Amino acid sequence: MTTPSYVARRGELEAYFDRTAVEAWKRLTSDAPVNRIRATVRAGREAMRNRLLSWLPQDLRGQRLLDAGCGTGALAIEAARRGAEVVAVDLSPTLIALAQERAPRDLGAGRVTFAVGDMLNPAFGRFDHVVAMDSLIHYEGADIARTLAALAPRVDSKLIFTIAPRTAALAAMHALGQLFPRGNRSPAIAPIALSSLERHMAAQNALGDWRVAQSGKIVSGFYISQAVEARRS
Numbered sequence: 001m002t003t004p005s006y007v008a009r010r011g012e013l014e015a016y017f018d019r020t021a022v023e024a025w026k027r028l029t030s031d032a033p034v035n036r037i038r039a040t041v042r043a044g045r046e047a048m049r050n051r052l053l054s055w056l057p058q059d060l061r062g063q064r065l066l067d068a069g070c071g072t073g074a075l076a077i078e079a080a081r082r083g084a085e086v087v088a089v090d091l092s093p094t095l096i097a098l099a100q101e102r103a104p105r106d107l108g109a110g111r112v113t114f115a116v117g118d119m120l121n122p123a124f125g126r127f128d129h130v131v132a133m134d135s136l137i138h139y140e141g142a143d144i145a146r147t148l149a150a151l152a153p154r155v156d157s158k159l160i161f162t163i164a165p166r167t168a169a170l171a172a173m174h175a176l177g178q179l180f181p182r183g184n185r186s187p188a189i190a191p192i193a194l195s196s197l198e199r200h201m202a203a204q205n206a207l208g209d210w211r212v213a214q215s216g217k218i219v220s221g222f223y224i225s226q227a228v229e230a231r232r233s
Helices: 004-020 022-028 036-054 074-081 093-102 141-154 168-177 194-202
Strands: 064-068 085-090 111-116 127-132 155-163 210-220 223-232
Touching: 004 022, 004 093, 004 141, 022 036, 022 093, 036 074, 036 155, 036 210, 036 223, 064 074, 074 085, 074 111, 085 093, 093 111, 141 155, 141 194, 194 210, 194 223
Parallel strands: 064 085, 064 127, 085 111, 127 155
Antiparallel strands: 155 223, 210 223
């Protein structure tokens, strides 16, 4: 079930990534030169993507994976190269079009279906794994837990996602971001301690048999994010 806060934030993210930040996002997710700050973000995102992929089986043949908030599709492509049938979903039609343009034609045994929409749409079907890299970091803890609870009944193995960890460094960066003109700001992130998120998860009946199996932070200059893997106990 979606809440008004989830819907409102979803609308902000769609507007930002589909219009305000399109050119910057294209550049950040390519090999084009970027300034020093964005270079740290690019390196951090690559390290996080590799971390999340390392928690998936090396052989994904015969398995379905949802890339929830796929952006320009880098993680989806790598999962498909392992043989997965990937559904790569994003709110931004512009980013999905860019992902389709960048996707290689030959993915071996795997394939990717790109789709514009909400990650919670049940029409996408069941999955062995769901990966949501940096797509939940803008939501409050209760909405993250509700999102995981909405996905969990359609997932057989793992929910892998990232949160914005509650750290002094991240708080300072968030405060610095408020100094930029409003039109240049990205949607606010919602830092949360993993222990707090686990309490929100425990309050969701659909997550009753799910537990955090492992987690780990990636810190690269202006990029700070925490990977979390949840499994059925």
